[in-house]
Amino acid sequence: MSITRERLSPEESRSAALEAARRLLIEAGPQAVTLKAVAAEIGKTHANLLHHFGSAAGLQSALAHHIGERVTAGIAEAVRRARQGEADAGEIVARTFDAFDREGAGALAAWMILSGNRDALNPILESIHHLVDQLGQGHEDRPVHETTLWLVLAALGDSLLGEAMAGALDLPRDRARDLARRHLLTAAGLAEDGRSG
Incomplete structure (x- = not known):
């Protein structure tokens, strides 16, 4: 269009x-x-x-920065809302998975890695690192970095292979999101309904 x-x-x-x-x-x-x-x-x-x-590489780098900002803004808002009791772990998982699927971060990451242009991913990685440092302030007792690592890797894998893998295993398409939500609740020490357990 x-x-x-x-x-x-x-x-x-x-x-x-x-x-x-x-x-x-x-x-x-x-x-x-x-x-x-x-x-x-x-x-x-x-x-x-x-x-x-x-150049084309300049466009790729700018696109990585652009997507990185969108990704972290959405996730930061979901975490803020969850910490204020306005949302639950499901929203954090949904925002993270959507960032890599619907927002294009997964496709961009795969493209940069497969084309050998790993440096173009730096803006996304730096945005996530900055976000995690912010989210960890005042929450030093929580494994924010480790939680971010597994959640991002799960969202990235799901964006690239989730549909095919779920189909091959006869599972619903959104099963990976459900599993990530459960894992996030467990990591946060929350019950399935989102309350402290």
Whole structure:
């Protein structure tokens, strides 16, 4: 779906390009995320995108940063709501799994790893590290880093192989999310209904 050409500020043009790149990544896979395809999506020229990102690698790095910010913002909000009693562990798991599936972090990670461009993942990893450091403040008695490790790895694996694996095992598609929610409740010392146990 191409957007008609309109005059955008440099920030708006860059933001539109990153959203188009994320959409292409999710809908058509990494091979679809080219400067030419992104430019066509937003009604700009290839040269215009080169001006904003410098190269295809620059676009990939900016996309990783963009997705990293979206991922951590959603997870941080879910954790904040859970700590205030407005949400439960299920929302934290859902936000994390959605970040890697629907938001495109899983596809981006696989793309960067398989293409040998692991450095492009640094913005996502740095965003998660910063988030975990923030979440751990005042909660030093909880295994925030370890919990984040297994939850992110579970969400990443589910985004890449979850549907096929659940199907092969004749399990419901969302079973991995259910298991992660139960594990998070157990790790937090909560009962199944979310109350202290």
